Structures are given as C-alpha cells and as structure tokens.
Amino acid sequence: MALSLNAEQKSVKSIFLNEEQYIIPSFQRPYSWEHEQCLQLYTDLTNAYREDRDYFVGNIILAKGDDSPSKLHLVDGQQRLITLWLILKVLYSLYPEMRILGKLVSIEAWEGENSEKKITSEIFENDDDGTLQEIHQSQMLDTWIASYMNKGGEVNENRCNDRIIANYLWFYTWFRNYQQRSAERCKNFIKFLLERVHLLPIELTGSTINDACGKALTIFETINNRGMNLADADIFKARLYNKAALNRQTDDFIQRWIEFKAECDRQGYGMDEIFRFYSHIVRGKEGISGSEKNLRDFFLNEDFSPLHGSYVEFMDSLMKILELSDYLSEMTVSASCIAPWLQVLEAYTNQYPKYAVLNYLYVNGYENTDEFIGFLKRLVRYVYSMGSTTAVKFDIYSAIKRTSWNEEVTFPVKPITEWEFHTSGRLRTGFALLAYYLQGKVPLSRYAIDRLVKRTDWKSLHGQPQEELYDSIANLQGNLLVVPQLKRGTLHARLSAYRIGPTVSYEYILERNEQQLVLLKKFMTGYE
Incomplete structure (x- = not known):
C-alpha cells in the first residue's frame, strides 16, 4: 500500500x-x-x-x-x-x-x-x-x-x-x-x-x-x-516506542529506556554496543554462523528479528545482557578462579571473544563455574594461537551457534612457535598474564606489565655481560613481570618489590624464560 x-x-x-x-x-x-x-x-x-x-x-x-x-x-x-x-x-x-x-x-x-x-x-x-x-x-x-x-x-x-x-x-x-x-x-x-x-x-x-x-x-x-x-539505537528506540504506543504503554517503555540508557552509561557502553551483543545472541539462536549484516538491516529487515515482537521482551533481553556484562566486569577484578581467564581474554586485541562469552552466559547462566572455566580456557587457547587477527570471528560465530544449540563447543588450535611468544606485539600482555597465572599466582584486581631488567639497569647485572645482549632478552617472557602496580625506582628496589632477589643475571632471565615457556607450550597444546 x-x-x-x-x-x-x-x-x-x-x-x-x-x-x-x-x-x-x-x-x-x-x-x-x-x-x-x-x-x-x-x-x-x-x-x-x-x-x-x-x-x-x-x-x-x-x-x-x-x-x-x-x-x-x-x-x-x-x-x-x-x-x-x-x-x-x-x-x-x-x-x-x-x-x-x-x-x-x-x-x-x-x-x-x-x-x-x-x-x-x-x-x-x-x-x-x-x-x-x-x-x-x-x-x-x-x-x-x-x-x-x-x-x-x-x-x-x-x-x-x-x-x-x-x-x-x-x-x-x-x-x-x-x-x-x-x-x-x-x-x-x-x-x-x-x-x-x-x-x-x-x-x-x-x-x-x-x-x-x-x-x-x-x-x-x-x-x-x-x-x-x-545512531542505530535511535532508530530502534523509535520502533520500540511506536510498538509501545500502539498498546498504550508508552510510560512503561519510557521508564525501561531510561533505565537501559542509565545502565549503559554506568558501565561505559554505547547503546549500539549492547545491540551488537544482542545481535550475536539472536544469530546463535537462529543458527547463523556466516558474516554479520549491518546492525540496522539485521534488526529491521530480518523476519526473525526480535524487534518485530514484544518491546517488553526486547528490553528485558537488553537488560539481561547488561546484567551479564556487569557480572563479567566484577569477576574480572575479583579473587575468583574465573578472573585470570577473563583478564587474559580482556587483553586480547579485539572483542570477538566477548561475544562468545556473553552468549555462553546468556544461554547457560553462571552457576556451573567448572564448565565455564573450561569454555574460557578453550577460547583463550584458540584466540592466542591465532595471533592478533579478526579472522577469529568465523570460528567464534560457529561456537556461538553451537552454544545456543547446546552442542559441544570446540575450537581449532594451530601450532604456535616459540618465536611467537616473544614477538607477539599487542598480545604480549596476554601471554605475560597467562604465564603468570599458569604458575599458580593469585588473581590481581589491578595489574601492570613491567620489565624485570631495563636498558638502564644493564650495568647493574651480575657479571655485566655485553650490552648488545640486552636486545636479545628485552621482550622475552622471562624478562616480563606482571605486578599489582607499576613500581618505579632502582633495579634493587624493583627486584625487592617483586621478591625476585637483590641480583639477577643474564642466565637467570634465560632460565626464568625457559620455565615460563614450558608452561605456555603445555597449556597451548592442551596438556595443562
């Protein structure tokens, strides 16, 4: 018409x-x-x-x-x-x-x-x-x-x-x-x-x-x-408001939207981000594991879009996502056994893993901690074996679909070389965290990555080896430290603060590096 x-x-x-x-x-x-x-x-x-x-x-x-x-x-x-x-x-x-x-x-x-x-x-x-x-x-x-x-x-x-x-x-x-x-x-x-x-x-x-x-x-x-x-959220807001108006429930919708916006602001999210999270939950439920559509096109034009249904259910789903996201934020800085894996995933270079984690919790809840940790470990192993790339999204889309359909969720893992542990660029923080927690360390609510030995410390090393050797150890896992907060000062002061000892040598860093590589390789091959 x-x-x-x-x-x-x-x-x-x-x-x-x-x-x-x-x-x-x-x-x-x-x-x-x-x-x-x-x-x-x-x-x-x-x-x-x-x-x-x-x-x-x-x-x-x-x-x-x-x-x-x-x-x-x-x-x-x-x-x-x-x-x-x-x-x-x-x-x-x-x-x-x-x-x-x-x-x-x-x-x-x-x-x-x-x-x-x-x-x-x-x-x-x-x-x-x-x-x-x-x-x-x-x-x-x-x-x-x-x-x-x-x-x-x-x-x-x-x-x-x-x-x-x-x-x-x-x-x-x-x-x-x-x-x-x-x-x-x-x-x-x-x-x-x-x-x-x-x-x-x-x-x-x-x-x-x-x-x-x-x-x-x-x-x-x-x-x-x-x-x-x-913003896409403005378009969706208009559609939802119109639905509520047709049922003479505009006051209810207004209150729900105000609460939704306030919670987004509190958690530091743009509203479009929450709609993005929701789209992946819907995709999983519908068995879609292909490439994403434009967010606006997805919600407005797909026959299965929840935007065509009840505005109450739609708003309830958005608030549930925010509740789960808030739970993840709390757990990431907690002393729980979940925190290390969430921190390592948070250090990854894009947020595709978070789509999978939120969908997992949306479908399964967070009562079964052991199963959730198993899922997180598999996800960590997969994305870090892939390196810093958006290509992880395709296997993550498949994992979201299998989670939604209550199927076993597995990830392919490619072999990782020793060289990649040291020259991983933006993944360096994640590998340092992983090595730290694989040693059984307690979770840190706030952490920083520091170097055990810096170039300015070189002459203080035991035995004073040739300075050009520093470049060969600068970014080794054995020279990286995960600390509660970044402490400054002399080498002696830093080592004391990290409880490593008053002196350190080139050989000590290599030995420490080998120990951490054993743990990382064991974990990455699935034998942790």
Missing part, C-alpha cells in the same frame, strides 16, 4: 506562520547541536544574505494523524527546527516591534491571552521542553546573560550545561553584534530569513498519529540508511 506523503519546499515563514504546533515525540533523542553547528548555520545564513542567494536548510519529516490535525509530530529534523526557532526568538527579543516574529514563534491559545510555544518537546531523557518554555516566556534572558556569559560577550560553556540555552545565548551574541553594526541591515536580513530560507517538510498522514508516525519512521529509516549520521 502506498504511503500518504506530501513534500513541498517551504520558506521559514510558511513553516512557522500557521496554527499547527510541532511536537517532538518521546522516542527522539535530546537536542544536541553544539556551538560549531550553530556558528556554521549563522555563517551560512549571513553569507547567503550578503550574496543575495536563497538558502536551503534541509528536510524535516512530519507525521499528522486525523485524530489530531493541529499537531505535527517531528520524526526527523528537530535540531534544524529548534535552532531556527531559537534564531527567531533572538531576533524578536532584539526587534519586539516586528510583530510578525511573535506570530512565528507562538501559536494562539484557544482561551485567554497567553500564547503557546510553537515547538513542544516530549523528550524524556532531559527537560528540553522546560527550557523551550523558559525561552518562550522571555523571562530568563537577563539572568542567563549574567550567569553564563563573560565580559567579552562569549558563552561560558563550562558553566552552561544546557545546549539549548547555550545556543540561544550564542545566537543572541551574534545577532546583537550584527544589529549594532547596522540595525537596518539586520531588519533586511530578517525579511531574507523569512522569505528566502527554505526547508523541505515531508509530511506523512494516517488515521491516527501512531499510524502516521509508523509511516514517517519508514521514510526516516530510508533516508538515514543513505548516509545521514544517526
């Missing part, structure tokens, strides 16, 4: 001079334009005016339902529209006699003398709407100037933690200076802004606003798949 779609280029005056109110739906992300984007828009507008040419700001995507024809839900383009509204408000504060500006930024209330602001935000992550209301009422400008602007007329970004207020003040500064240079020219610019600056509103209609928003989101996703910079 064809979409009910209208698209016609309109001037700023046509966009704002009507009785319709723009609503920013709850599923949108907060306003986020920075000083850089605002300055670019200001520069582009004033340059276009000076050069006497029309200017196109961009498109916006709107949804209008038959159940609320005076409300236009802004599915895409809030950054542009709010910023233009801020400019209009600033110009109205500088030229209150230009009544047309007052009509552009407000709509008349049905009753009483008070007007309503032209744009209303339903964003729930922060109070964008409250800030827009304060600007609309024009009661806070003097207070904000005194609080957030320095004597040079610049906004103190460190003190102003609200992007809308900061940008409002920046525009006030720029246009006030423009006015002071030539008031008449500034008035002519206002006429140019209203009549020769354009947007392209793409309007989708439906019998209800939810129906219209669903159609608008389809256009929105198509446009954003053509290269616009929008």
Whole structure:
C-alpha cells in the first residue's frame, strides 16, 4: 500500500506562520547541536544574505494523524527546527516591534491571552521542553546573560550545561553584534530569513498519529540508511516506542529506556554496543554462523528479528545482557578462579571473544563455574594461537551457534612457535598474564606489565655481560613481570618489590624464560 506523503519546499515563514504546533515525540533523542553547528548555520545564513542567494536548510519529516490535525509530530529534523526557532526568538527579543516574529514563534491559545510555544518537546531523557518554555516566556534572558556569559560577550560553556540555552545565548551574541553594526541591515536580513530560507517538510498522514508516525519512521529509516549520521539505537528506540504506543504503554517503555540508557552509561557502553551483543545472541539462536549484516538491516529487515515482537521482551533481553556484562566486569577484578581467564581474554586485541562469552552466559547462566572455566580456557587457547587477527570471528560465530544449540563447543588450535611468544606485539600482555597465572599466582584486581631488567639497569647485572645482549632478552617472557602496580625506582628496589632477589643475571632471565615457556607450550597444546 502506498504511503500518504506530501513534500513541498517551504520558506521559514510558511513553516512557522500557521496554527499547527510541532511536537517532538518521546522516542527522539535530546537536542544536541553544539556551538560549531550553530556558528556554521549563522555563517551560512549571513553569507547567503550578503550574496543575495536563497538558502536551503534541509528536510524535516512530519507525521499528522486525523485524530489530531493541529499537531505535527517531528520524526526527523528537530535540531534544524529548534535552532531556527531559537534564531527567531533572538531576533524578536532584539526587534519586539516586528510583530510578525511573535506570530512565528507562538501559536494562539484557544482561551485567554497567553500564547503557546510553537515547538513542544516530549523528550524524556532531559527537560528540553522546560527550557523551550523558559525561552518562550522571555523571562530568563537577563539572568542567563549574567550567569553564563563573560565580559567579552562569549558563552561560558563550562558553566552552561544546557545546549539549548547555550545556543540561544550564542545566537543572541551574534545577532546583537550584527544589529549594532547596522540595525537596518539586520531588519533586511530578517525579511531574507523569512522569505528566502527554505526547508523541505515531508509530511506523512494516517488515521491516527501512531499510524502516521509508523509511516514517517519508514521514510526516516530510508533516508538515514543513505548516509545521514544517526545512531542505530535511535532508530530502534523509535520502533520500540511506536510498538509501545500502539498498546498504550508508552510510560512503561519510557521508564525501561531510561533505565537501559542509565545502565549503559554506568558501565561505559554505547547503546549500539549492547545491540551488537544482542545481535550475536539472536544469530546463535537462529543458527547463523556466516558474516554479520549491518546492525540496522539485521534488526529491521530480518523476519526473525526480535524487534518485530514484544518491546517488553526486547528490553528485558537488553537488560539481561547488561546484567551479564556487569557480572563479567566484577569477576574480572575479583579473587575468583574465573578472573585470570577473563583478564587474559580482556587483553586480547579485539572483542570477538566477548561475544562468545556473553552468549555462553546468556544461554547457560553462571552457576556451573567448572564448565565455564573450561569454555574460557578453550577460547583463550584458540584466540592466542591465532595471533592478533579478526579472522577469529568465523570460528567464534560457529561456537556461538553451537552454544545456543547446546552442542559441544570446540575450537581449532594451530601450532604456535616459540618465536611467537616473544614477538607477539599487542598480545604480549596476554601471554605475560597467562604465564603468570599458569604458575599458580593469585588473581590481581589491578595489574601492570613491567620489565624485570631495563636498558638502564644493564650495568647493574651480575657479571655485566655485553650490552648488545640486552636486545636479545628485552621482550622475552622471562624478562616480563606482571605486578599489582607499576613500581618505579632502582633495579634493587624493583627486584625487592617483586621478591625476585637483590641480583639477577643474564642466565637467570634465560632460565626464568625457559620455565615460563614450558608452561605456555603445555597449556597451548592442551596438556595443562
């Protein structure tokens, strides 16, 4: 069925001079334009005016339902529209006699003398709407100037933690200076802004606003798949919100999303990362072990995507992943027998192993420690035998599938030469940790990798062998130390701190190296 779609280029005056109110739906992300984007828009507008040419700001995507024809839900383009509204408000504060500006930024209330602001935000992550209301009422400008602007007329970004207020003040500064240079020219610019600056509103209609928003989101996703910079999580949030709205459960979804975002922030994850983890769990369940698809394409277009099901189950799965990730973080710095293997995997050069570990816990839970440690050991042995490469992903995808299907999980292991233990580059930390823990050492919650002997220590060595020999032992496993924290000082002080002894020789390092290589080779061949 064809979409009910209208698209016609309109001037700023046509966009704002009507009785319709723009609503920013709850599923949108907060306003986020920075000083850089605002300055670019200001520069582009004033340059276009000076050069006497029309200017196109961009498109916006709107949804209008038959159940609320005076409300236009802004599915895409809030950054542009709010910023233009801020400019209009600033110009109205500088030229209150230009009544047309007052009509552009407000709509008349049905009753009483008070007007309503032209744009209303339903964003729930922060109070964008409250800030827009304060600007609309024009009661806070003097207070904000005194609080957030320095004597040079610049906004103190460190003190102003609200992007809308900061940008409002920046525009006030720029246009006030423009006015002071030539008031008449500034008035002519206002006429140019209203009549020769354009947007392209793409309007989708439906019998209800939810129906219209669903159609608008389809256009929105198509446009954003053509290269616009929008996080996948924002697309998924919109779809989930729309599902909740259809069941009249938006309040429940909003609370769930706020908790999800807060937990991502606490653990230091971007939301897209959690969706990536979830995609591998879904792939495993579906028996998929081939190459990954684009994350957006995977969740939006695959028939088996959980995004087509219940938003409650979807959000519960995301929170379960975060719970398991939090468990792994705690175990990695704990004194448990799991910690060494998690630390060695964490030192690996990409996070494909983590996909396998999270999927294992998602499927099996974490009650059976022995089986989990066995899985971790096999995974360590595999990825470190492969070296620093993303090629590990293919066998890891297969392991995820077998875990999800309750099949035996094994990994191929290629032979590793002694040379690779010493010249492993980015894997050096992992091998040093592995050698340390294979000696039965207790887990360290925080560790550092140091050298037993540094070049500056060479002359302190027992017997003082030829200095050129140092290069032959610098990166040997026997010269690497895993320590609770990096201690500095003389060779004697370091050796005492590491309880190795007051003196050390070239031969001692070689002997220590041989002992560690025996342990590493034994483990890597599966005979630990």
